[in-house]
Amino acid sequence: MSARELHFINVTLPLSDERGLFELKAVGGRWTSIVPQETVLSGDGSFVPMSALAGEMSRLKAAGRIDLQGYMMLPGFVDAHMHLDKAYSLSQVGNASGTLLEAIANYGAAAPSFSKEDIRGRIRKAALRALSYGTTTIRTHLDFRLRSGIEVAFRTIYAALEVREELKGIVDMQLFPMCPYDRLTTAEQDAIEEALRLGMDGMGGAPHLSETPESDIDRIFATAARWGKPIDLHADESDDPSKQTVAYIAEKAVEYGYGGKVTVDHLCSLSAMDTRRAEEIIGRIKATGLSAVTLPPVNMYLQGRGDSGLIRRGTTRIRELLDAQVPLAVASDNIQDPFHPFGQGDLLKIGLVTAYAAHMGSSADLHALLRMMTEVPAGILGLTGYGIAEGHSADFVLIDALRADDLFTELPVGRTVYKQGRPLYTSVQQSAWGLEELDRTEEQAQYRLA
Ligand SMILES: [Zn+2]
Structure with missing residues (x-):
């Protein structure tokens, strides 16, 4: 059996509607068969137990028939909002006040000192780090500060284009330059x-920071529509309840027939404004067909800086957006840069912080969080053939967890990532894959097949 032919037994699929274990086959990087099992299969001696592969890449590459022993398979995570170009710049760019505005100013001042090679190295490192946690597709925003000079602004664009090409089929990337604002x-x-001509995938920006947000939004829609590109905007990333650019963005989306092609990120001010107005805006987001992305760790770090005593969380109204059935993804945002000194690109950790921030702890909540890092952002990015289903690309992550709850309580380090049926990464540590004799069979019988 060639490495491109895969056959897994005893697999748990936490996103499936059906409970129990599954048998899956893939040929040529695509799923050909996904079948629920009646019982725990014993294999016929030709299946390698996952625990025996523990972190061994060479054996994993050779193994086409694997007994997953009840462990989980999820589709490759989709991180809908990162800033790969800024990642790991913290040692060169500080942020003493911890505010969004100082982060923007300091990064802008440092930008001319970064070579294209510096930026390319940071994008590559951050993308591969995210891959190691299970992320196989990323949408990244890109610094595009033309006021620092056109040559400086294009260093980031060229660096990102080069890495997107290099990592194609490993971590797929969508590139959205942050379009500058104010009287262009x-x-x-x-x-x-x-x-755009060079190959950007869409248009980004942060019009709530502009003195002329409406004319900036007008221009972004006019340009995007001319090029047929989607729009993904930082919207109202502020504690100030009067920041409501999302309402105008929704208006323009209607005008351009662009509802399904617009994503609004952050929406922090929704939590600061009164509930009635927030409900109106959420209703408009839903009616217009906008998608949204919430970024709780960065919001909790940057927002609420003017508060004392009870400091607001800075996140958007996550529960209300979910209740209104707005497509809402969770994403990483910044990694070890002046906007956010922490983070590694692990969406499970982002999910855990989101669970704290939005009081999400029930089984239904955890299932919603898993969808917010997989199926929902895949829809936002317009991915076709995403997910573990026959005919779809075999992009997936195997996780050292038996139950969905374990994903967020244990944040398992044991992860093995495949893209198009190829194993690309497995944790080098001897993780709990090697913690034998947990009496898995009994646990499977109890939790999966009862
Ligand atoms: Zn951002």
């Missing part, structure tokens, strides 16, 4: 169009 010159508008 013709030369700056030309530069935005040049970036």
